[in-house]
Amino acid sequence: MRFVMIGVGVLSVGFIVMAVFGSQYQDITVQTKEFSECYDYTDENVEVKIDCEEQLQNRNLMFAGVIGILAAGGLALLKGIRGTWDNDVKPEEMLGPGGDKKSPDDDKKSDP
Numbered sequence: 001m002r003f004v005m006i007g008v009g010v011l012s013v014g015f016i017v018m019a020v021f022g023s024q025y026q027d028i029t030v031q032t033k034e035f036s037e038c039y040d041y042t043d044e045n046v047e048v049k050i051d052c053e054e055q056l057q058n059r060n061l062m063f064a065g066v067i068g069i070l071a072a073g074g075l076a077l078l079k080g081i082r083g084t085w086d087n088d089v090k091p092e093e094m095l096g097p098g099g100d101k102k103s104p105d106d107d108k109k110s111d112p
Helices: 002-034 052-082 104-110
Strands: 038-041 047-050
Touching: 002 038, 002 052, 047 052
Parallel strands: none
Antiparallel strands: 038 047
């Protein structure tokens, strides 16, 4: 169960990273396909010429990182769904209800 939760969390982080940081590369992709030169626009709408190849390399590195995050989340999710290691816990190592085989009365009897 733990790996399922970890997998879902990591997958969510991967999609959030792609949504937040991937949008800045959308303009570069369009400019590269349509024009021979790429420009970055500042807050004052001043265009600054940038290297298209460097921006595309940055985009590809970011995309590879996101794919890695999504793959790690998918593997954790798959391991959690298929794995039985979560169920193979020794009774003395279990916490919570049913984990302690002693009854509460045994504790009271052993205390002086």
